[in-house]
Amino acid sequence: xxxxxxxxxxxxxxxxxxxxxxxxxxxxxxxxxxxxxxxxxxxxxxxxxxxxxxxxxxxxxxxxxxxxxxxxxxxxxxxxxxxxxxxxxxxxxxxxxxxxxxxxxxxxxxxxxxxxxxxxxxxxxxxxxxxxxxxxxxxxxxxxxxxxxxxxxxxxxxxxxxxxxxxxxxxxxxxxxxxxxxxxxxxxxxxxxxxxxxxxxxxxxxxxxxxxxxxxxxxxxxxxxxxxxxxxxxxxxxxxxxxxxxxxxxxxxxxxxxxxxxxxxxxxxxxxxxxxxxxxxxxxxxxxxxxxxxxxxxxxxxxxxxxxxxxxxxxxxxxxxxxxxxxxxxxxxxxxx
Amino acid sequence: xxxxxxxxxxxxxxxxxxxxxxxxxxxxxxxxxxxxxxxxxxxxxxxxxxxxxxxxxxxxxxxxxxxxxxxxxxxxxxxxxxxxxxxxxxxxxxxxxxxxxxxxxxxxxxxxxxxxxxxxxxxxxxxxxxxxxxxxxxxxxxxxxxxxxxxxxxxxxxxxxxxxxxxxxxxxxxxxxxxxxxxxxxxxxxxxxxxxxxxxxxxxxxxxxxxxxxxxxxxxxxxxxxxxxxxxxxxxxxxxxxxxxxxxxxxxxxxxxxxxxxxxxxxxxxxxxxxxxxxxxxxxxxxxxxxxxxxxxxxxxx
Numbered sequence: 001x002x003x004x005x006x007x008x009x010x011x012x013x014x015x016x017x018x019x020x021x022x023x024x025x026x027x028x029x030x031x032x033x034x035x036x037x038x039x040x041x042x043x044x045x046x047x048x049x050x051x052x053x054x055x056x057x058x059x060x061x062x063x064x065x066x067x068x069x070x071x072x073x074x075x076x077x078x079x080x081x082x083x084x085x086x087x088x089x090x091x092x093x094x095x096x097x098x099x100x101x102x103x104x105x106x107x108x109x110x111x112x113x114x115x116x117x118x119x120x121x122x123x124x125x126x127x128x129x130x131x132x133x134x135x136x137x138x139x140x141x142x143x144x145x146x147x148x149x150x151x152x153x154x155x156x157x158x159x160x161x162x163x164x165x166x167x168x169x170x171x172x173x174x175x176x177x178x179x180x181x182x183x184x185x186x187x188x189x190x191x192x193x194x195x196x197x198x199x200x201x202x203x204x205x206x207x208x209x210x211x212x213x214x215x216x217x218x219x220x221x222x223x224x225x226x227x228x229x230x231x232x233x234x235x236x237x238x239x240x241x242x243x244x245x246x247x248x249x250x251x252x253x254x255x256x257x258x259x260x261x262x263x264x265x266x267x268x269x270x271x272x273x274x275x276x277x278x279x280x281x282x283x284x285x286x287x288x289x290x291x292x293x294x295x296x297x298x299x300x301x302x303x304x305x306x307x308x309x310x311x312x313x314x315x316x317x318x319x320x321x322x323x324x325x326x327x328x329x330x331x332x333x334x335x336x337x
Numbered sequence: 338x339x340x341x342x343x344x345x346x347x348x349x350x351x352x353x354x355x356x357x358x359x360x361x362x363x364x365x366x367x368x369x370x371x372x373x374x375x376x377x378x379x380x381x382x383x384x385x386x387x388x389x390x391x392x393x394x395x396x397x398x399x400x401x402x403x404x405x406x407x408x409x410x411x412x413x414x415x416x417x418x419x420x421x422x423x424x425x426x427x428x429x430x431x432x433x434x435x436x437x438x439x440x441x442x443x444x445x446x447x448x449x450x451x452x453x454x455x456x457x458x459x460x461x462x463x464x465x466x467x468x469x470x471x472x473x474x475x476x477x478x479x480x481x482x483x484x485x486x487x488x489x490x491x492x493x494x495x496x497x498x499x500x501x502x503x504x505x506x507x508x509x510x511x512x513x514x515x516x517x518x519x520x521x522x523x524x525x526x527x528x529x530x531x532x533x534x535x536x537x538x539x540x541x542x543x544x545x546x547x548x549x550x551x552x553x554x555x556x557x558x559x560x561x562x563x564x565x566x567x568x569x570x571x572x573x574x575x576x577x578x579x580x581x582x583x584x585x586x587x588x589x590x591x592x593x594x595x596x597x598x599x600x601x602x603x604x605x606x607x608x609x610x611x612x613x614x615x616x617x618x619x620x621x622x623x624x625x626x627x628x629x630x631x632x633x634x635x636x637x638x639x
Contacts, residue, residue, distance in 0.1 A: 061529075064533050066529055066532065066533065086532075090535050093532075093533050093534070093535045094535060096533070097533070097534075098529075098530065098533045100526045100529070100530065102526065105525060105526040105527065106526040106527050106529075106530040107527055107530075108527045108545050108548075108549070109527070109549070110548045110549060111545075111548075119531075119534060119536075120534045123534050123535055123536050123537075123540065124535070
């Protein structure tokens with residue numbers, strides 16, 4: 001792909017959960033993630049996009065070993081993890097920090113914010129845990145230092161988010177996995193958090209895996225985008241190219257479903273039809289065919305492979321949308337008009 | 338509860354109450370409930386009696402005076418004397434100390450053992466949890482008196498034997514409570530966050546899980562004090578508990594039972610404090626539980 005070696009690489013990572021309660025149960029395990037490959041280079045911001053239940057959060061957690069992958073491999077700095085034991089994941093976790101979807105719940109309710117921000121330093125036994133240094137860390141994340149003496153429940157959503165970022169920066173990580181980092185925040189505060197991420201990248205060359213369904217986040221910061229549908233990658237590639245010319249009908253549907261603050265440009269027809277199928281009853285063939293307006297007979301029987309090209313892009317579709325040509329772009333605009 | 342204070346600049350700051358203030362707020366909640374207030378008064382009376390027993394008791398509880406045996410209550414012997422002429426009032430007062438010593442020691446030892454066991458069962462591997470639950474269930478399935486008899490036969494009666502029996506009896510149920518709490522806490526994000534920070538298991542267990550499970554456990558123990566006092570009295574009544582010369586409510590009851598045809602006073606003298614202690618600690622424990630439960634007390638955040 002590129003000359004820069006990847007910081008972390010997931011190769012055909014799959015996650016399954018057993019369904020039967022009894023051992024030796026006949027029920028097949030549920031596949032949450034299927035063969036998801038992704039590499040993140042230092043300083044790169046990769047956005048993982050998909051609907052609820054597409055496996056985005058699971059991927060972020062599997063990458064850090066909070067959920068055990070059932071197949072695939074993870075390579076850190078060119079060295080593959082020997083297995084998926086907690087001991088192996090320690091190497092990944094030393095380089096990474098995780099920002100939870102609900103930052104409030106990621107703090108021990110009985111400890112003060114200051115102590116929680118110092119926690120990574122205490123665990124790593126490196127870095128100062130003196131009050132003024134923790135206060136400096138908090139200021140760096142845009143958190144007022146007078147909040148350090150508070151308990152988590154006394155923080156607002158935005159303050160909790162900043163406290164979580166301050167904790168993540170406590171021992172500077174090379175990778176931050178951020179699960180819905182803008183969920184539940186005002187638009188103005190969302191921008192503040194994203195700018196904070198860009199500053200962190202600027203200062204420390206930290207890479208980000210942003211898990212989100214918020215496309216304005218993607219537009220603002222993403223270098224690369226990975227689109228998940230029912231636990232599979234349907235399209236991936238450089239952010240600018242995918243945003244300008246999606247090749248998978250699902251990607252285009254996602255982009256079109258973004259609300260446009262202009263009544264004159266109201267959509268004529270819904271971008272996708274129907275509901276997300278259950279992962280317990282995956283459709284045969286291409287799993288998106290039940291909702292795709294371009295579906296044909298082949299889509300209903302044969303599953304498309306994730307094919308490379310052009311360039312860094314990958315798409316899993318029998319009939320990908322046309323290449324970005326002036327005419328095609330024009331017709332696209334007509335659709336949205 | 339956070340107090341909002343207006344500063345001169347007009348902005349409001351939220352102050353966190355200190356631990357003393359927190360205790361005061363909790364106590365106020367306990368006292369605001371009539372049963373809680375009754376319980377609190379009884380508990381204070383019992384604890385004070387236990388602490389100052391030697392100074393309150395007019396006679397030595399073991400001093401035998403044969404010529405005064407089975408005396409009726411009078412000004413010199415408020416509750417009369419037992420069949421050996423020992424002053425019953427003094428025995429009841431010093432018996433309070435025995436009861437509290439046994440109850441508090443037994444419950445603290447039980448908590449100290451049950452906490453790590455429950456944390457390990459809840460947080461550790463499944464197979465270990467299964468083994469520990471099997472052991473807990475086996476011990477709790479033994480009838481209390483059988484367990485007591487077996488231990489007394491092995492070690493002989495005495496205060497420490499009673500404590501041991503109570504510990505054996507309480508540890509399984511306490512450890513189960515801790516385990517259940519741990520099981521629900523370990524899937525919470527703040528424990529996952531510790532794992533991602535590469536925190537060691539002891540750190541997660543004792544710095545993060547323990548402070549979150551100890552509250553309910555202490556309240557359960559507080560509710561159990563009455564059970565334990567009754568247990569000690571019961572074992573002593575059966576002659577399996579503390580030695581007869583040591584004053585204990587159970588021993589007073591047992592001695593009184595032998596002379597119940599002559600006078601009901603000794604039985605009442607042994608039974609009444611038992612009832613008062615049971616009622617007091619139960620009311621206090623329940624009020625404390627309600628005061629600390631954020632769901633029952635919406636003003637207070639968890």
